[in-house]
Amino acid sequence: MSTPNYPLAVALASIGWGNGETARRINAHAQQQGHHGIAVDRSRVGRWIRHGEKPRPPVPALLAELLTEHLGKLYTPEALGLAPGRPSSSWTRPSTRHSWRSPQLPTCRSRTTSAPCSGLSSLHTRR
Numbered sequence: 233m234s235t236p237n238y239p240l241a242v243a244l245a246s247i248g249w250g251n252g253e254t255a256r257r258i259n260a261h262a263q264q265q266g267h268h269g270i271a272v273d274r275s276r277v278g279r280w281i282r283h284g285e286k287p288r289p290p291v292p293a294l295l296a297e298l299l300t301e302h303l304g305k306l307y308t309p310e311a312l313g314l315a316p317g318r319p320s321s322s323w324t325r326p327s328t329r330h331s332w333r334s335p336q337l338p339t340c341r342s343r344t345t346s347a348p349c350s351g352l353s354s355l356h357t358r359r
Contacts, residue, residue: 234283237313241281243299251277254295261294270294286314 244254251274258277262270267290279285286292292309299307309315 234285237281237284239311239313243303243307243312244281247299247302250274251281257298258291258294261298262290265290265294267294280314284313286316 244250249257254277255272255274258272259270262268262272270291272287272291276285276287280287287295292312292314295314296307296309296312299305299312
């Protein structure tokens with residue numbers, strides 16, 4: 233079973249690039265850097281994210297440079313989960329065993345009633 237690359241997905245979502253845009257930018261940056269044999273397409277970027285596939289060098293370094301330049305934060309291939317070997321240990325997959333509901337918030341027992349949930353009125357104050 234493949235493991236999604238969450239760090240890469242988060243970085244690309246924060247910059248707003250889709251798979252096609254990411255591929256286009258990597259290819260253009262590769263050409264500017266003198267790497268004429270690089271030809272990334274959107275389906276390849278999708279496999280990096282969905283299946284955790286890792287691109288061959290120099291693509292991880294090129295992508296890290298692009299993200300660093302556009303987001304103003306240092307990115308490395310390791311931080312993006314693109315380094316050879318095991319996935320980055322700095323990121324863990326969110327647990328699906330626990331509820332996302334905050335224990336401080338009241339909950340409704342029935343979703344079929346149109347009446348407001350008890351306890352919610354204390355969360356809203358009118359000014």
